[in-house]
Amino acid sequence: MKNTDNSDLIVKCLADKFLPLSLVLGLYVILHGNISPGGGFQGGVLVSSAVLLLYLAYGYKGAAATISGKILHKGEAFGAICYIVFAMLGIFYGFNFCRNVLFSRGEIGDIWSSGTIALMNYAVGLKVLTGVGFLLMLVIGLLAADPAEKAPDASEGGELK
Amino acid sequence: MKRTLLVVALLIFMSAGIFSVTYMYKNIPITYDGSNTDVYELAHNPTDYDTSDADGVASIIVKENLDKTRATNNVTAIVFDFRGYDTLGESFILLTAITGALVVLRKSKKRGEGAAKNEEH
16 A cells, blocks of 8 residues: 555656546447447446546545545435436436437437437436446445554553443 | 245245246247347448338337437437436445445544645634
């Protein structure tokens, strides 16, 4: 773990090169979910791999300085609310839940072509992106906290006794 | 007394299950078994594929997907339109996973936050 905290030049350079690539690829897969293979789930996991790249290059300190867990948490809740709102559009239009009511807008093959399919796809993409990112931040925080905090834990136990 | 009740209830459940299984096996026709679908031809020229005799779900997907959803990705059309309610629960699995991870790693997460604050100060 100490090696990852210190700056390793090769890993840092490679992470700097691959971070924008992974972000662009993941966002592309999310945005084109309704017209090309992929979708919200897959693209969200691709985007959240940026957290791991940041951790490899800059350690937990760099990742925590770049990404805030609160925003990820709120983003996941926002994605869930968006999904439910887009699913309830059917009720507002007078049909059943999860009915695709906007599908006739746009041409076949465009990005904005399939109505609530695209919108729900983006909502699930946001939800998976932030959720998996938060999960990875949790695990990384556990990895980073363990070796540094062993001594204070022992001292606390000593104080109690 | 309790045991006899339990045995009677289990026998009723078992007889109902056997009856429903035999009924489904005898009376309900098979909707889709994939026997009439030529997968190779369907993948290579989906517009020219003869869908007049295709069976069940395959014919619905091939014939009516573009008219119904206007999404060229069939998988996304099914996951987010025909089975949208299923996807809702599926995406809430992630929320449950995060909740479980928070419960298990809560102490460790506090340690991590404390470490981050100490480093910031």
